[in-house]
Amino acid sequence: MSDFPGVGDTLPDLALTAPDGSAVRPADFAGRKLVLFFYPKDDTPGCTTENKDFSELAERFAAADTALLGVSKDPPKKHEKFIAKHGLAAPLASDAEAGGLSDALGIWTEKSMYGRTYMGMERTTYLVAADGTIARVWNKVKVKGHAEEVLAAAEAL
Numbered sequence: 528m529s530d531f532p533g534v535g536d537t538l539p540d541l542a543l544t545a546p547d548g549s550a551v552r553p554a555d556f557a558g559r560k561l562v563l564f565f566y567p568k569d570d571t572p573g574c575t576t577e578n579k580d581f582s583e584l585a586e587r588f589a590a591a592d593t594a595l596l597g598v599s600k601d602p603p604k605k606h607e608k609f610i611a612k613h614g615l616a617a618p619l620a621s622d623a624e625a626g627g628l629s630d631a632l633g634i635w636t637e638k639s640m641y642g643r644t645y646m647g648m649e650r651t652t653y654l655v656a657a658d659g660t661i662a663r664v665w666n667k668v669k670v671k672g673h674a675e676e677v678l679a680a681a682e683a684l
Contacts, residue, residue, distance in 0.1 A: 531633035534664060538563075538655050541628040543598060543620035546606040551596070551620050553628075553655065560593040560662075560681055561655040565622075565634055567648045569601045569609040573670050577650070578615050580674035585616035592657075593681040598622050598629065599648060654680055 532539060538561075542550040553561060564581060566574040581588075581595055588595050595617040601609070606619040622629045629635040629648060638647040650670075654663040654677060663680050665673065 532631070532661060534661050536661050537659050538653065538661055539628060539631040540659075541631055543596075543622050543628060544603050545618070545620055546603045546610065548603055551618075553659065556594045556596075556655070557657070557659060559657055560591070560684055562588065562593055562595050562652060562677055562681060563598060563655065564595070564617075564652040564668075564677075565598045565629055565632075565648055566650050568599060569605050569619075570612070573650070574599070575609075575613060577668075577670045577673065578609070578617060578619075579613060580670070581677075582614070582616035584674050584678050587678055588681060591678070591682045596620055600629070600635070652677055654684065656684060 538553045540552050540554045542552045545551045566577055568574055578597055585595060597617050597619045600623050601621060603621050606621060634649045634651045636649050637644055650668040652665040652668055653661055656662045662684055
């Protein structure tokens with residue numbers, strides 16, 4: 528049993544940083560559904576595919592009264608370049624501060640690759656209901672088909 532928020536809990540309202548430097552918080556989306564997709568790093572193959580997939584479905588998410596927000600630890604300026612390079616429609620935010628939202632959710636975690644351990648973002652998606660409670664969580668996301676699965680869940684909510 529973890530001490531991190533899960534389905535049925537209220538999503539912590541911790542500020543993230545938009546590419547323009549302004550603060551964006553989960554509460555800014557109150558009254559509509561929100562998909563928060565956390566990914567490790569801008570401009571890496573899986574993360575680029577995931578962002579493009581959500582961007583391609585952005586209008587359908589909007590039609591389902593669901594906001595999108597992609598989150599990584601990358602700085603706002605890097606997000607700006609990533610958005611411009613790939614023509615992304617899904618907004619991005621930076622969670623670079625220690626003790627931020629990804630820490631509060633327990634998804635900024637120790638990972639290991641090739642025998643070395645490091646801190647990294649666990650690819651995780653949260654579907655948040657219009658009342659701010661977590662409706663669904665996808666942990667250790669596999670990118671292929673993920674955005675479509677999240678859209679179907681948002682439409683059904």
